[in-house]
Amino acid sequence: MPELLRTLFITTPGTSLHLENDTVRIYHPDKPGRNILPLLRIDHIVVWNGVDISDDLLMRCANDARGVTWLSQNGRLLARVTGAQTGNPVLRLEQARAYDSEHRRLSIARAVVAGKLQNYRQLLLKAARDVDEPRRQRIRDVAAQHGEAIMAAGHATTLTELLGIEGNAARRYFEILPLLTPHAPPTRSRRPPRDAFNCLLSFGYGMLRTAVHGALEQVGLDPYIGYLHGVRSGKPSLALDLMEEFRPLLVDRLVLTMFNRKQITTAHTTTDPADGVQLTDEGRKFFLGQWSEARERTWKHAETGREIPAALLPLVQARFLARHLRGDRPAYTPWVAS
Template sequence: MLKTLFLTTPGTSLHLEGDTVRIHHPEKPGRNVLPLVRIDQFVVWRGVEVSNELMHRCAKDSRGITWLSRNGRFLHRTTGPQNGNPVVRLEQVRAYDDSRRLELAKAFLAGKIQNYRQLLLRTARDASGERKEKLREIAQRHAESLQTLSESPSVSEVLGVEGKAGQDYFQEGMPKLAPGVFPGRNRRPPQDTFNCLLSFGYGMLRVAVEGALEQVGLDPYIGYLHGVRSGQPSLALDLMEEFRAMLVDRLVATLYNRGQVKPAHTESLPSGEVRLTDEGRTMFLEQWSKARERSWRHSELGRDVPAATLPLIQARFLARYLRGDQPGYTPWIAS
């Protein structure tokens, strides 16, 4: 499995050296070289320099480079020539204007709600008393939401189901996943450590999903559940939905429940924004990389696959559906 290389330290520079990347920082002597063949993509923070030669080589190899701000917000991304058959993109656009848009919107949201339920029910197994009963109650409400979703005749009604399911999850379910530390969802900017970690995790997930869509030749900006809006990677946001709960929310709750989140991992700005420190970014990226190596069951493939491959697998299934090579799109559901 290829790795994503994360570079966060300002002053770091990356250089092409044959078929390797050389990583240099003036305060860290020594020769640090990695084979390019082992690297799937680069994710670099503002303050990290990438040489022109390395960018040209990555473009040639269709190896993405994503730049993020110091608090993990997406800035821009470079890739090589567009992959995939242009027929897929034509069908992607056509599907937005026919019955497939509603079908796909339902599928993405069904995956999201099902994985909400899976996370809540898994947590309930190890809980007791009122906490256990509350988790099961919310999971049952999500089961009812799935029934409403299946009967929804329009995308606007699908969005209504999404709003209700999300409200149940974040207002009542999430506080039970990590008791005493989740004050409610807030973002843009996050105003507490838990939401800061969630937003950062969703940012890492976006990088993975957007890269997977580009790799199979789909346009990340033409979506179905999230529609089409200028500057919004709607299809990436669509595909992210089925992964948020199990790949990001579960990780953040686990970090809290294990006592791995420390005061030194975040800092508060005068504006009220809470952001990760260098130490916090390092901690989260280490845990995120480990979580990406964990295997999950994939029912469509009938085998276990690493978490890091899930976005690419689902992007391929989506492309096959749009091309007409398979009758429908089935979201990934944890089992």
């Protein structure tokens, strides 16, 4: 198992990052002092608009295969630097062949949906233990419906049918979330999110997508050739596929916890003129602190029989997918919480 390294998040405009021997030096004119971090302990640098990176540091990161990602203020991916292409062309050929095979593509897509729905179900069943009886039964009813949806997904004969099953299950899931926290609306709103809860979900999904994208590139898979989400120009479909199984427990659970602990305040979000809700600088820093802590939590991984930190789960699953595509595993097995 690879060592758990850290992602360096830099959100404050006016900050600049520089290479200093084997360290990254972080400078901001309003924050005097010598702030350095050893590069050896950093596997990824994520920066927001208004943050500068020196050419020397970018070249060093590229040479070390250390990813650098630029995000918008809302967490949307703007650009990535990953260094020289290191992917295995034979693996990518198998990835494309699986996409062209209706049977293989549907098989992988079914596994992706089953993993997502099972983790939805796990989240709901655990949450039901902590609420009063009227809410408990309603939550368990939806969890039971998700169990039925998993069975239906396993028998889906077309991607259209599978997407319909997944969409209906997701709708029921979001409709029940207000029973888990009064801050959750009964529908998912995006582009832009219309409330603080959906704002944090979208931001969290953006962080998850960045992590999964990097894991796929590290393994040598093409993030843009997916199975459930297909192939569309400019859309990292495989990253969107693989992150499905992680959404409920790595993002949704974290956001629910923050709201139920009353950690999110009016200082963390703001509403723009178009009634879209965005994180403030304070909100971004708070979320990223919670996200970094959550990435260190270990989860049981049934296939490996080990406890694995959340930060490494995308890499483990990307490797399982690569092994399946090469023919070393008969099927792709999604990660589900046990």
